Amino acid sequence: MKLSIECELEADGRWIAEIVQIPGAMAYGATRDEAMAKAEVVALRAIADRIEHGEAKPLDVQITLATA
Secondary structure (H helix, E strand, O other), X not given: OEEEEEEXXXXXXXXXXXXXXXXXXXXXXXXXXXXXXXXXXXXXXXXXXXXXXXXXXXXXXXXXXXXX
16 A cells, blocks of 8 residues: 655645645654654555454555645
């Protein structure tokens, strides 16, 4: 499974990062890197939860920055 992160600066100065392939997997951070790291954690937790509950099989996961 290949995951993409979209990241942008909000009007209030915070960064928001979203994992495109996992609806709702997004996080804010004070910096771009912080937002991206937090979004990765959210995505991995969502995937782990799905595997734990038998909703998905374990997969090879790659997370990359989506280009705009």
